[in-house]
Amino acid sequence: MASDRRDQAVRAAVAHALLSDSAPVAALLDTAGVRASAAALRAAFAAVTDAPVLHAFAVKAAPLVPVLRLLREEGLGAEVASPGELALARAAGVPPQLTVLDSPAKTPTELREALTLGTAVNADNPQELARLDPLVAALTGAGGTPPPVGLRVNAQVGGGSIGALSTATDTSKFGVPLRDDGAREWIVRAFLERPWLTRLHTHSGSQGVPLALMATGVRAVYELAEEINAAAGRHQVDTVDIGGGLPVNFASEEETPTYARYARLLADEVPGLFDGRYGLVTEFGRALLAKHGTVLARVEYTKTSGGRPVAVAHAGVQVATRTVYDPASWPLRIVAYDAAGRPKSGPPLAQDVAGPACFAGDLLAVARPLPRLEPGDVVAALDTGAYYFAHHYAYNSLPRPGVYGYELEPDGTVRFATVRSPQRPAEIVAESGGEHRDALVRR
Numbered sequence: 001m002a003s004d005r006r007d008q009a010v011r012a013a014v015a016h017a018l019l020s021d022s023a024p025v026a027a028l029l030d031t032a033g034v035r036a037s038a039a040a041l042r043a044a045f046a047a048v049t050d051a052p053v054l055h056a057f058a059v060k061a062a063p064l065v066p067v068l069r070l071l072r073e074e075g076l077g078a079e080v081a082s083p084g085e086l087a088l089a090r091a092a093g094v095p096p097q098l099t100v101l102d103s104p105a106k107t108p109t110e111l112r113e114a115l116t117l118g119t120a121v122n123a124d125n126p127q128e129l130a131r132l133d134p135l136v137a138a139l140t141g142a143g144g145t146p147p148p149v150g151l152r153v154n155a156q157v158g159g160g161s162i163g164a165l166s167t168a169t170d171t172s173k174f175g176v177p178l179r180d181d182g183a184r185e186w187i188v189r190a191f192l193e194r195p196w197l198t199r200l201h202t203h204s205g206s207q208g209v210p211l212a213l214m215a216t217g218v219r220a221v222y223e224l225a226e227e228i229n230a231a232a233g234r235h236q237v238d239t240v241d242i243g244g245g246l247p248v249n250f251a252s253e254e255e256t257p258t259y260a261r262y263a264r265l266l267a268d269e270v271p272g273l274f275d276g277r278y279g280l281v282t283e284f285g286r287a288l289l290a291k292h293g294t295v296l297a298r299v300e301y302t303k304t305s306g307g308r309p310v311a312v313a314h315a316g317v318q319v320a321t322r323t324v325y326d327p328a329s330w331p332l333r334i335v336a337y338d339a340a341g342r343p344k345s346g347p348p349l350a351q352d353v354a355g356p357a358c359f360a361g362d363l364l365a366v367a368r369p370l371p372r373l374e375p376g377d378v379v380a381a382l383d384t385g386a387y388y389f390a391h392h393y394a395y396n397s398l399p400r401p402g403v404y405g406y407e408l409e410p411d412g413t414v415r416f417a418t419v420r421s422p423q424r425p426a427e428i429v430a431e432s433g434g435e436h437r438d439a440l441v442r443r
Ligand SMILES: *Cc1c(COP(=O)(O)O)cnc(C)c1O
Pocket: 058, 060, 061, 079, 102, 203, 205, 206, 207, 243, 244, 245, 246, 283, 284, 285, 286, 287
């Protein structure tokens, strides 16, 4: 079981001194768990369509080169949304043909590079499409073939429980709003005028969005594809990119909802999209990684404040930014281990688990019932494999923690692989203008 593997990994991490005075936070990634999620994703869609499916991992969920490489090995591509993410995908060996560029604010240079590389591009808006026109013309004029180009559509099907992650509201900043006055007609015309425009893209939500609502967004885009193809008199739109957004269960060990359930729901709700006429692209991020990551932090001190026990540990806003600033939307499970990395037992006591940053709200958990914590114990923040330890927030110049993949050998020993080294003070100085020390003083 994943939780047994995790317990063994925590014990071994402590034994291997992955936590120390100079590195009191470390992040662990369950490599076997990541592989299993990737395999489950592929199997789920293979069960409902014979058409080609590119599963492009949303790099923003875990922008770590070895992770992208692992997912490539498991048959996935990459969805990128910035030059940095494209560079990470390339560094991981993800070929351009398996990469999709989706950023909402692509510069002319980015667009030209993507077209030259052969990376699929999803245009966000009419201005971007107009910007692509001469670039595509130049490429074809020089005898080249443009990569697949699509248009992102906001099906405006409504939001979920987390406003900041709801991409399909009426006024969302993403894509061409399908239900606005005249938008649908404009989109059909835009395709008829551009024979090279062959894809539609939608990403109608993320954590907090119900599956049924996501399926409604996919259906709206499928119907639009059918309308365009009927108007064009040919199968111009040959691929639909359905985005990602499968929500993650942060409340227990259970991995729900499953890819299989979502793929089945889509195939039932939008059968025409799965009858083999359309290629598919998916862009899952959180659901592939979240359950497989754990942040470990040493408890440095314990005290009581206003009668409440507080454990001051080393993981806070720098690795769990969303949880600290919006705890109601992003609660994390916390597990207590002793100084040897063994699961701690004892009667539950409501304690605050505080981070190391110098502001009062830097709390991983408030009044959380846990065995009484002591200095030297280790607290683990679970389900942090996506959008947590890889999304460092440099408050107080706290260093990026090391990230270590773990796998269990058949004999039960835990093997660690360094995914990212802990950040050193010299690196913090370097990225904080260290080389420009005298830039602001009179010489
Ligand atoms: C963030 C994002 C994704 C991934 O979303 P998850 O909720 O992590 O699955 C996919 N596509 C686009 C366009 C995104 O912005």
